Amino acid sequence: MSEAPVTLHAAGLTRRFGKHGAVNGVSLQLRRGEVLGLLGHNGAGKSTTLAMLTGVLVPNSGRVEICGFDLARQPDQAKACIGFLPETPPLYRDMRVDDYLSFAARLHGVVPAKVAGAVAEAKRSCGLQDSGRKIIGTLSKGYQQRAGIAQAIIHEPEVVVLDEPTVGLDPAQIRDIRALIRELGDAHSVILSTHLLGEVENICDRVEIMHQGRLIYSDTSARMMQYGSGEMKVEDVFMEIIRSHSAESGAVAVGDSVAEGAP
Protein backbone atom coordinates (compact mmCIF):
# COMPACT_ATOMS: atom_id res chain seq x y z
CA MET A 1 0.00 0.00 0.00
CA SER A 2 2.75 2.42 0.96
CA GLU A 3 4.40 2.00 -2.45
CA ALA A 4 1.30 2.99 -4.34
CA PRO A 5 1.50 6.49 -5.87
CA VAL A 6 0.09 9.44 -3.93
CA THR A 7 -3.15 10.65 -5.51
CA LEU A 8 -4.07 13.39 -3.06
CA HIS A 9 -1.73 15.47 -1.00
CA ALA A 10 -2.85 18.33 1.24
CA ALA A 11 -0.46 20.42 3.30
CA GLY A 12 -1.21 22.94 6.05
CA LEU A 13 -4.86 23.55 5.18
CA THR A 14 -6.29 26.32 7.29
CA ARG A 15 -9.74 27.79 7.05
CA ARG A 16 -11.39 30.50 9.14
CA PHE A 17 -14.97 31.78 9.02
CA GLY A 18 -14.68 35.26 10.45
CA LYS A 19 -12.81 34.88 13.73
CA HIS A 20 -13.71 31.20 14.04
CA GLY A 21 -11.00 28.82 12.93
CA ALA A 22 -12.79 25.84 11.38
CA VAL A 23 -9.70 23.97 10.17
CA ASN A 24 -6.19 24.53 11.42
CA GLY A 25 -3.10 23.24 9.66
CA VAL A 26 -4.51 19.97 8.36
CA SER A 27 -2.16 17.87 6.24
CA LEU A 28 -2.94 14.48 4.83
CA GLN A 29 -2.26 12.27 1.90
CA LEU A 30 -3.97 9.46 0.11
CA ARG A 31 -2.51 6.69 -2.01
CA ARG A 32 -4.03 4.84 -4.93
CA GLY A 33 -6.33 2.04 -3.77
CA GLU A 34 -6.52 3.36 -0.23
CA VAL A 35 -9.71 4.13 1.70
CA LEU A 36 -9.13 6.84 4.27
CA GLY A 37 -11.68 7.55 6.99
CA LEU A 38 -11.90 11.06 8.40
CA LEU A 39 -13.50 10.73 11.83
CA GLY A 40 -14.84 13.50 13.99
CA HIS A 41 -17.92 14.81 15.67
CA ASN A 42 -20.10 17.63 14.34
CA GLY A 43 -18.16 20.83 13.94
CA ALA A 44 -14.77 19.09 13.96
CA GLY A 45 -14.02 20.51 10.51
CA LYS A 46 -14.45 17.36 8.42
CA SER A 47 -16.87 18.82 5.86
CA THR A 48 -14.83 22.03 5.60
CA THR A 49 -11.70 19.96 5.00
CA LEU A 50 -13.40 17.90 2.29
CA ALA A 51 -14.79 21.06 0.67
CA MET A 52 -11.24 22.43 0.49
CA LEU A 53 -9.91 19.16 -0.93
CA THR A 54 -12.46 19.32 -3.75
CA GLY A 55 -12.14 23.01 -4.58
CA VAL A 56 -15.61 23.95 -3.35
CA LEU A 57 -13.97 26.14 -0.72
CA VAL A 58 -10.68 28.00 -0.98
CA PRO A 59 -8.34 27.55 2.03
CA ASN A 60 -6.95 30.60 3.80
CA SER A 61 -3.59 28.91 3.65
CA GLY A 62 -2.15 25.58 2.60
CA ARG A 63 -2.22 23.73 -0.67
CA VAL A 64 -3.86 20.72 -2.25
CA GLU A 65 -2.40 18.56 -5.00
CA ILE A 66 -4.52 15.99 -6.78
CA CYS A 67 -2.71 13.54 -9.05
CA GLY A 68 0.17 16.00 -9.18
CA PHE A 69 -1.98 18.98 -10.18
CA ASP A 70 -2.12 21.96 -7.86
CA LEU A 71 -5.79 22.67 -7.12
CA ALA A 72 -5.24 26.44 -6.95
CA ARG A 73 -3.08 26.76 -10.07
CA GLN A 74 -4.51 24.00 -12.27
CA PRO A 75 -8.08 23.69 -11.01
CA ASP A 76 -9.50 22.12 -14.16
CA GLN A 77 -6.92 19.32 -14.35
CA ALA A 78 -7.05 18.73 -10.59
CA LYS A 79 -10.86 18.66 -10.41
CA ALA A 80 -11.05 16.28 -13.36
CA CYS A 81 -9.27 13.74 -11.12
CA ILE A 82 -11.74 14.06 -8.27
CA GLY A 83 -15.33 13.00 -7.61
CA PHE A 84 -17.23 14.52 -4.71
CA LEU A 85 -20.35 13.52 -2.84
CA PRO A 86 -21.22 16.29 -0.35
CA GLU A 87 -23.14 15.54 2.85
CA THR A 88 -26.36 16.48 1.06
CA PRO A 89 -26.19 14.75 -2.34
CA PRO A 90 -26.28 17.42 -5.09
CA LEU A 91 -29.29 15.95 -6.87
CA TYR A 92 -31.73 17.70 -9.19
CA ARG A 93 -34.87 16.07 -7.90
CA ASP A 94 -36.93 16.70 -11.03
CA MET A 95 -34.43 15.05 -13.39
CA ARG A 96 -34.32 11.42 -14.43
CA VAL A 97 -31.35 9.42 -13.16
CA ASP A 98 -30.00 8.91 -16.71
CA ASP A 99 -30.30 12.61 -17.55
CA TYR A 100 -28.69 13.61 -14.28
CA LEU A 101 -25.76 11.25 -14.72
CA SER A 102 -25.31 12.33 -18.35
CA PHE A 103 -25.19 15.95 -17.18
CA ALA A 104 -22.67 15.08 -14.45
CA ALA A 105 -20.55 13.21 -17.00
CA ARG A 106 -20.48 16.15 -19.41
CA LEU A 107 -19.69 18.55 -16.52
CA HIS A 108 -16.66 16.43 -15.70
CA GLY A 109 -15.43 16.46 -19.26
CA VAL A 110 -16.57 13.06 -20.52
CA VAL A 111 -16.77 13.38 -24.32
CA PRO A 112 -20.32 13.03 -25.75
CA ALA A 113 -19.52 9.74 -27.50
CA LYS A 114 -18.55 8.11 -24.20
CA VAL A 115 -21.33 9.51 -22.01
CA ALA A 116 -23.74 6.61 -22.52
CA GLY A 117 -21.05 4.09 -21.62
CA ALA A 118 -19.98 6.08 -18.55
CA VAL A 119 -23.60 6.32 -17.37
CA ALA A 120 -24.15 2.59 -17.83
CA GLU A 121 -20.95 1.76 -15.95
CA ALA A 122 -21.72 4.14 -13.06
CA LYS A 123 -25.25 2.72 -12.78
CA ARG A 124 -23.86 -0.81 -12.77
CA SER A 125 -21.34 0.06 -10.07
CA CYS A 126 -24.00 1.64 -7.90
CA GLY A 127 -26.81 -0.84 -8.52
CA LEU A 128 -28.96 1.67 -10.39
CA GLN A 129 -29.51 -0.38 -13.56
CA ASP A 130 -33.29 -0.41 -13.11
CA SER A 131 -33.58 3.21 -12.01
CA GLY A 132 -32.33 5.05 -15.09
CA ARG A 133 -35.75 6.27 -16.21
CA LYS A 134 -36.93 7.16 -12.72
CA ILE A 135 -37.27 10.74 -11.48
CA ILE A 136 -34.68 11.26 -8.74
CA GLY A 137 -37.21 12.82 -6.36
CA THR A 138 -39.21 9.59 -6.38
CA LEU A 139 -36.26 7.39 -5.33
CA SER A 140 -35.75 6.20 -1.76
CA LYS A 141 -33.08 7.91 0.34
CA GLY A 142 -30.73 4.96 -0.21
CA TYR A 143 -31.10 5.09 -3.99
CA GLN A 144 -30.70 8.86 -3.99
CA GLN A 145 -27.43 8.32 -2.14
CA ARG A 146 -26.44 5.80 -4.81
CA ALA A 147 -27.24 8.36 -7.50
CA GLY A 148 -25.05 10.84 -5.60
CA ILE A 149 -22.19 8.36 -5.52
CA ALA A 150 -22.74 7.51 -9.18
CA GLN A 151 -22.26 11.17 -10.17
CA ALA A 152 -19.05 11.22 -8.14
CA ILE A 153 -17.54 8.26 -10.03
CA ILE A 154 -19.08 8.86 -13.46
CA HIS A 155 -15.81 10.22 -14.91
CA GLU A 156 -13.63 7.46 -13.36
CA PRO A 157 -11.76 9.85 -11.05
CA GLU A 158 -8.60 8.82 -9.26
CA VAL A 159 -9.90 10.23 -5.98
CA VAL A 160 -13.44 9.89 -4.63
CA VAL A 161 -14.42 12.12 -1.71
CA LEU A 162 -17.53 11.14 0.23
CA ASP A 163 -18.90 13.31 3.02
CA GLU A 164 -20.85 11.17 5.49
CA PRO A 165 -22.21 8.87 2.80
CA THR A 166 -24.32 6.73 5.13
CA VAL A 167 -25.93 9.42 7.26
CA GLY A 168 -29.71 9.14 7.45
CA LEU A 169 -29.87 5.67 5.88
CA ASP A 170 -31.53 2.59 7.37
CA PRO A 171 -29.33 -0.39 8.37
CA ALA A 172 -29.89 -2.30 5.11
CA GLN A 173 -29.05 0.77 3.06
CA ILE A 174 -25.97 1.43 5.20
CA ARG A 175 -24.75 -2.13 4.55
CA ASP A 176 -25.24 -1.72 0.79
CA ILE A 177 -23.52 1.66 0.63
CA ARG A 178 -20.59 0.40 2.71
CA ALA A 179 -20.17 -2.54 0.34
CA LEU A 180 -20.29 -0.14 -2.57
CA ILE A 181 -17.63 2.12 -1.03
CA ARG A 182 -15.41 -0.87 -0.34
CA GLU A 183 -15.70 -1.81 -4.01
CA LEU A 184 -14.84 1.75 -5.02
CA GLY A 185 -11.71 1.47 -2.88
CA ASP A 186 -10.40 -1.24 -5.19
CA ALA A 187 -10.38 1.00 -8.24
CA HIS A 188 -10.12 4.50 -6.75
CA SER A 189 -8.62 6.28 -3.77
CA VAL A 190 -11.45 7.07 -1.40
CA ILE A 191 -11.63 9.55 1.43
CA LEU A 192 -14.78 9.59 3.50
CA SER A 193 -15.91 11.39 6.60
CA THR A 194 -18.00 9.63 9.19
CA HIS A 195 -19.19 9.61 12.79
CA LEU A 196 -19.19 5.86 13.15
CA LEU A 197 -16.36 3.61 14.18
CA GLY A 198 -18.16 0.64 12.64
CA GLU A 199 -17.87 2.33 9.29
CA VAL A 200 -14.13 2.72 9.74
CA GLU A 201 -13.76 -0.90 10.80
CA ASN A 202 -15.69 -2.16 7.78
CA ILE A 203 -14.43 0.12 5.06
CA CYS A 204 -11.26 2.04 5.82
CA ASP A 205 -7.61 1.12 5.54
CA ARG A 206 -6.50 4.16 7.48
CA VAL A 207 -8.06 6.67 9.87
CA GLU A 208 -7.50 10.31 10.65
CA ILE A 209 -9.35 11.81 13.59
CA MET A 210 -10.24 15.48 13.57
CA HIS A 211 -11.01 17.45 16.67
CA GLN A 212 -11.60 21.20 16.83
CA GLY A 213 -10.20 21.69 13.35
CA ARG A 214 -7.01 19.68 13.91
CA LEU A 215 -5.92 16.17 13.10
CA ILE A 216 -5.24 14.56 16.46
CA TYR A 217 -4.70 10.95 15.44
CA SER A 218 -3.56 9.03 12.41
CA ASP A 219 -3.18 5.28 12.10
CA THR A 220 -4.46 2.20 10.35
CA SER A 221 -8.06 1.31 11.09
CA ALA A 222 -6.98 -2.02 12.59
CA ARG A 223 -4.86 -0.28 15.23
CA MET A 224 -7.54 2.33 15.73
CA MET A 225 -9.94 -0.42 16.78
CA GLN A 226 -8.11 -0.98 20.05
CA TYR A 227 -9.78 2.18 21.28
CA GLY A 228 -13.30 0.97 20.68
CA SER A 229 -15.46 -1.20 18.54
CA GLY A 230 -18.80 -1.47 16.76
CA GLU A 231 -20.97 1.63 16.71
CA MET A 232 -19.21 3.28 19.67
CA LYS A 233 -19.64 7.05 19.71
CA VAL A 234 -16.68 8.83 18.27
CA GLU A 235 -16.75 11.23 21.24
CA ASP A 236 -15.79 8.36 23.56
CA VAL A 237 -12.98 7.34 21.25
CA PHE A 238 -11.62 10.88 21.28
CA MET A 239 -11.49 10.87 25.05
CA GLU A 240 -9.75 7.52 25.07
CA ILE A 241 -7.21 8.59 22.48
CA ILE A 242 -6.51 11.91 24.16
CA ARG A 243 -6.18 10.22 27.56
CA SER A 244 -3.90 7.52 26.27
CA HIS A 245 -1.73 9.88 24.28
CA SER A 246 -1.47 12.46 27.06
CA ALA A 247 0.51 9.86 29.02
CA GLU A 248 3.13 10.03 26.31
CA SER A 249 5.00 13.12 25.42
CA GLY A 250 3.25 15.37 22.88
CA ALA A 251 -0.09 13.61 23.11
CA VAL A 252 -2.21 15.92 21.02
CA ALA A 253 0.90 16.84 19.10
CA VAL A 254 0.72 13.40 17.47
CA GLY A 255 -1.86 14.97 15.27
CA ASP A 256 0.26 18.05 14.80
CA SER A 257 3.27 15.97 13.86
CA VAL A 258 1.16 14.12 11.33
CA ALA A 259 -0.05 17.42 10.05
CA GLU A 260 3.32 19.09 9.86
CA GLY A 261 5.39 16.08 8.99
CA ALA A 262 3.50 15.03 5.91
CA PRO A 263 5.56 15.41 2.75
Added chain:
Amino acid sequence: MIRVIAFKELRTLLQAPATWFILGALQLILAWSYLGRLDAYLQLQSQMSLIANAPGATQWIVPGLSGTVALVMMTLTPVFTMRLLAEERRNQTLALLLAAPLSARQIVLGKFLGLLAFLCLIIFAVAGMTLTLALGTRMDFGLLLANLGGLLLLTASYIALGLYISSLTAQPIVAAIGTLMVSFALKVAEEYATDSSHALVALTPTGHFRNFNSGLLDSGDLVYFVLFCGFFLVLTMRRLDHNRIYG
Protein backbone atom coordinates in the same frame (compact mmCIF):
# COMPACT_ATOMS: atom_id res chain seq x y z
CA MET B 1 -19.05 23.59 -20.85
CA ILE B 2 -21.12 26.76 -21.25
CA ARG B 3 -23.20 24.86 -23.79
CA VAL B 4 -23.65 21.90 -21.41
CA ILE B 5 -25.03 24.12 -18.65
CA ALA B 6 -27.14 26.19 -21.06
CA PHE B 7 -28.64 23.04 -22.56
CA LYS B 8 -29.39 21.62 -19.12
CA GLU B 9 -31.17 24.84 -18.08
CA LEU B 10 -33.18 24.91 -21.30
CA ARG B 11 -34.09 21.25 -21.01
CA THR B 12 -35.12 21.58 -17.36
CA LEU B 13 -37.43 24.46 -18.28
CA LEU B 14 -38.96 22.68 -21.25
CA GLN B 15 -39.58 19.50 -19.26
CA ALA B 16 -41.64 21.30 -16.61
CA PRO B 17 -45.41 21.29 -17.30
CA ALA B 18 -45.75 24.68 -15.56
CA THR B 19 -43.46 26.20 -18.18
CA TRP B 20 -45.77 25.15 -21.00
CA PHE B 21 -48.75 26.48 -19.09
CA ILE B 22 -47.04 29.85 -18.70
CA LEU B 23 -46.00 29.89 -22.37
CA GLY B 24 -49.53 28.99 -23.48
CA ALA B 25 -51.20 31.59 -21.25
CA LEU B 26 -48.72 34.22 -22.36
CA GLN B 27 -49.25 33.47 -26.02
CA LEU B 28 -53.00 33.81 -25.49
CA ILE B 29 -52.60 37.21 -23.84
CA LEU B 30 -50.19 38.46 -26.51
CA ALA B 31 -52.41 37.17 -29.31
CA TRP B 32 -55.35 38.99 -27.74
CA SER B 33 -53.28 42.19 -27.56
CA TYR B 34 -52.16 41.74 -31.19
CA LEU B 35 -55.66 41.13 -32.51
CA GLY B 36 -57.01 44.08 -30.52
CA ARG B 37 -54.48 46.38 -32.16
CA LEU B 38 -55.10 44.87 -35.58
CA ASP B 39 -58.85 45.33 -35.15
CA ALA B 40 -58.40 48.97 -34.12
CA TYR B 41 -56.18 49.56 -37.15
CA LEU B 42 -58.71 48.01 -39.53
CA GLN B 43 -61.48 50.19 -38.11
CA LEU B 44 -59.44 53.38 -38.48
CA GLN B 45 -57.80 52.44 -41.77
CA SER B 46 -60.31 54.27 -43.97
CA GLN B 47 -59.93 57.51 -41.98
CA MET B 48 -56.15 57.24 -41.85
CA SER B 49 -55.98 57.02 -45.64
CA LEU B 50 -57.02 60.68 -45.65
CA ILE B 51 -54.05 61.72 -43.51
CA ALA B 52 -50.66 62.45 -45.02
CA ASN B 53 -47.89 60.14 -43.74
CA ALA B 54 -50.38 58.12 -41.72
CA PRO B 55 -48.86 55.18 -39.83
CA GLY B 56 -48.93 51.83 -41.59
CA ALA B 57 -50.04 48.56 -40.08
CA THR B 58 -46.56 47.71 -38.79
CA GLN B 59 -46.13 51.11 -37.21
CA TRP B 60 -49.59 50.92 -35.68
CA ILE B 61 -49.27 47.44 -34.24
CA VAL B 62 -45.64 46.43 -33.63
CA PRO B 63 -44.36 49.16 -31.25
CA GLY B 64 -47.41 48.83 -29.00
CA LEU B 65 -47.21 45.05 -28.98
CA SER B 66 -43.46 45.20 -28.26
CA GLY B 67 -44.16 47.53 -25.35
CA THR B 68 -46.55 44.93 -23.95
CA VAL B 69 -43.99 42.16 -24.44
CA ALA B 70 -41.35 44.33 -22.71
CA LEU B 71 -43.66 44.71 -19.71
CA VAL B 72 -44.35 40.96 -19.71
CA MET B 73 -40.62 40.22 -19.79
CA MET B 74 -40.05 42.54 -16.84
CA THR B 75 -42.57 40.66 -14.73
CA LEU B 76 -41.91 37.17 -16.09
CA THR B 77 -38.11 37.04 -16.06
CA PRO B 78 -37.77 37.05 -12.22
CA VAL B 79 -39.95 33.91 -12.10
CA PHE B 80 -37.29 32.09 -14.09
CA THR B 81 -34.12 33.79 -12.84
CA MET B 82 -35.02 33.17 -9.19
CA ARG B 83 -34.19 29.49 -9.50
CA LEU B 84 -30.95 29.84 -11.45
CA LEU B 85 -28.63 30.15 -8.47
CA ALA B 86 -30.81 30.68 -5.39
CA GLU B 87 -32.48 27.31 -5.88
CA GLU B 88 -29.12 25.63 -6.51
CA ARG B 89 -27.94 27.06 -3.22
CA ARG B 90 -31.12 26.12 -1.34
CA ASN B 91 -31.08 22.54 -2.69
CA GLN B 92 -27.32 22.35 -2.16
CA THR B 93 -26.74 21.35 -5.78
CA LEU B 94 -24.30 24.22 -6.28
CA ALA B 95 -21.55 21.94 -4.89
CA LEU B 96 -21.89 19.79 -8.03
CA LEU B 97 -20.98 22.78 -10.19
CA LEU B 98 -18.32 24.14 -7.85
CA ALA B 99 -16.56 20.76 -7.55
CA ALA B 100 -16.63 20.20 -11.32
CA PRO B 101 -13.83 21.53 -13.54
CA LEU B 102 -15.79 24.68 -14.35
CA SER B 103 -15.02 28.35 -13.86
CA ALA B 104 -17.51 30.84 -12.45
CA ARG B 105 -17.59 32.38 -15.92
CA GLN B 106 -18.74 29.12 -17.50
CA ILE B 107 -21.41 28.55 -14.86
CA VAL B 108 -22.82 32.07 -15.10
CA LEU B 109 -22.72 32.32 -18.90
CA GLY B 110 -24.25 28.85 -19.24
CA LYS B 111 -27.18 29.77 -17.05
CA PHE B 112 -27.57 33.18 -18.69
CA LEU B 113 -27.59 31.80 -22.23
CA GLY B 114 -29.85 28.87 -21.32
CA LEU B 115 -32.56 31.15 -19.98
CA LEU B 116 -32.07 33.66 -22.80
CA ALA B 117 -32.58 30.86 -25.34
CA PHE B 118 -35.79 29.88 -23.57
CA LEU B 119 -37.18 33.42 -23.40
CA CYS B 120 -36.28 33.86 -27.07
CA LEU B 121 -39.06 31.36 -27.73
CA ILE B 122 -41.53 34.00 -26.57
CA ILE B 123 -39.90 36.62 -28.79
CA PHE B 124 -39.93 34.21 -31.76
CA ALA B 125 -43.61 33.49 -31.13
CA VAL B 126 -44.35 37.22 -31.17
CA ALA B 127 -42.30 37.59 -34.35
CA GLY B 128 -44.20 34.75 -36.00
CA MET B 129 -47.52 36.25 -34.99
CA THR B 130 -46.55 39.69 -36.28
CA LEU B 131 -45.29 38.29 -39.57
CA THR B 132 -48.85 37.26 -40.41
CA LEU B 133 -49.35 40.96 -41.24
CA ALA B 134 -47.32 40.28 -44.37
CA LEU B 135 -50.23 38.24 -45.68
CA GLY B 136 -52.36 41.36 -46.01
CA THR B 137 -50.04 44.34 -46.26
CA ARG B 138 -46.52 45.50 -46.99
CA MET B 139 -44.58 45.26 -43.76
CA ASP B 140 -41.92 47.55 -42.39
CA PHE B 141 -39.39 44.82 -41.64
CA GLY B 142 -36.86 47.34 -40.36
CA LEU B 143 -39.22 48.45 -37.61
CA LEU B 144 -40.06 44.84 -36.77
CA LEU B 145 -36.41 43.78 -36.56
CA ALA B 146 -35.50 46.83 -34.46
CA ASN B 147 -38.25 45.93 -31.99
CA LEU B 148 -37.28 42.26 -31.87
CA GLY B 149 -33.63 43.20 -31.35
CA GLY B 150 -34.61 45.63 -28.62
CA LEU B 151 -36.72 42.99 -26.91
CA LEU B 152 -33.84 40.54 -27.05
CA LEU B 153 -31.45 43.01 -25.45
CA LEU B 154 -34.00 44.13 -22.86
CA THR B 155 -34.71 40.50 -21.92
CA ALA B 156 -30.99 39.78 -21.68
CA SER B 157 -30.57 42.73 -19.31
CA TYR B 158 -33.42 41.50 -17.08
CA ILE B 159 -31.87 38.02 -17.00
CA ALA B 160 -28.43 39.41 -16.07
CA LEU B 161 -29.98 41.49 -13.29
CA GLY B 162 -32.09 38.57 -12.05
CA LEU B 163 -29.15 36.17 -12.18
CA TYR B 164 -27.10 38.50 -9.99
CA ILE B 165 -29.88 38.93 -7.43
CA SER B 166 -30.41 35.14 -7.51
CA SER B 167 -26.75 34.72 -6.56
CA LEU B 168 -27.21 36.83 -3.43
CA THR B 169 -29.68 34.60 -1.62
CA ALA B 170 -30.65 30.99 -0.99
CA GLN B 171 -34.36 31.83 -1.12
CA PRO B 172 -35.76 31.82 -4.70
CA ILE B 173 -38.81 33.85 -3.74
CA VAL B 174 -36.61 36.57 -2.23
CA ALA B 175 -34.61 36.59 -5.47
CA ALA B 176 -37.80 36.92 -7.55
CA ILE B 177 -39.23 39.75 -5.46
CA GLY B 178 -35.85 41.50 -5.34
CA THR B 179 -35.45 41.35 -9.12
CA LEU B 180 -39.00 42.53 -9.70
CA MET B 181 -38.56 45.43 -7.29
CA VAL B 182 -35.35 46.61 -8.95
CA SER B 183 -36.81 46.23 -12.47
CA PHE B 184 -39.96 48.07 -11.39
CA ALA B 185 -37.90 50.84 -9.78
CA LEU B 186 -35.94 51.25 -13.03
CA LYS B 187 -39.20 51.40 -14.98
CA VAL B 188 -40.68 54.00 -12.63
CA ALA B 189 -37.47 56.03 -12.85
CA GLU B 190 -37.75 56.02 -16.64
CA GLU B 191 -41.38 57.10 -16.56
CA TYR B 192 -40.59 59.79 -14.00
CA ALA B 193 -38.24 61.44 -16.45
CA THR B 194 -40.24 63.95 -18.46
CA ASP B 195 -38.04 64.06 -21.55
CA SER B 196 -35.93 61.46 -23.27
CA SER B 197 -32.66 63.28 -22.61
CA HIS B 198 -33.15 63.07 -18.84
CA ALA B 199 -30.28 61.33 -17.02
CA LEU B 200 -32.64 58.78 -15.50
CA VAL B 201 -33.67 57.59 -18.94
CA ALA B 202 -30.03 57.04 -19.81
CA LEU B 203 -29.65 54.78 -16.79
CA THR B 204 -32.63 52.51 -17.37
CA PRO B 205 -32.98 49.55 -19.77
CA THR B 206 -36.50 50.61 -20.71
CA GLY B 207 -35.20 54.09 -21.52
CA HIS B 208 -32.79 52.60 -24.04
CA PHE B 209 -35.50 50.31 -25.36
CA ARG B 210 -37.48 53.39 -26.45
CA ASN B 211 -35.28 53.96 -29.50
CA PHE B 212 -35.55 50.34 -30.62
CA ASN B 213 -39.29 50.59 -30.06
CA SER B 214 -39.57 53.50 -32.46
CA GLY B 215 -37.38 51.78 -35.06
CA LEU B 216 -34.23 53.75 -34.33
CA LEU B 217 -30.98 51.81 -34.06
CA ASP B 218 -28.48 53.69 -31.93
CA SER B 219 -25.09 52.15 -31.21
CA GLY B 220 -25.19 53.95 -27.83
CA ASP B 221 -28.21 51.88 -26.84
CA LEU B 222 -26.48 48.70 -27.96
CA VAL B 223 -23.39 49.55 -25.92
CA TYR B 224 -25.57 50.34 -22.91
CA PHE B 225 -27.24 46.92 -23.00
CA VAL B 226 -23.92 45.13 -23.47
CA LEU B 227 -22.45 47.04 -20.53
CA PHE B 228 -25.54 46.48 -18.39
CA CYS B 229 -25.48 42.71 -19.01
CA GLY B 230 -21.69 42.53 -18.65
CA PHE B 231 -21.77 44.46 -15.38
CA PHE B 232 -24.28 42.17 -13.69
CA LEU B 233 -22.78 38.98 -15.16
CA VAL B 234 -19.34 39.94 -13.85
CA LEU B 235 -20.87 40.73 -10.45
CA THR B 236 -22.49 37.28 -10.47
CA MET B 237 -19.17 35.61 -11.33
CA ARG B 238 -17.51 37.50 -8.50
CA ARG B 239 -20.29 36.42 -6.18
CA LEU B 240 -19.70 32.76 -7.08
CA ASP B 241 -15.96 33.16 -6.50
CA HIS B 242 -16.84 34.90 -3.23
CA ASN B 243 -18.75 31.73 -2.37
CA ARG B 244 -15.61 29.64 -2.74
CA ILE B 245 -13.48 32.13 -0.84
CA TYR B 246 -15.78 33.08 2.03
CA GLY B 247 -18.04 30.03 2.15
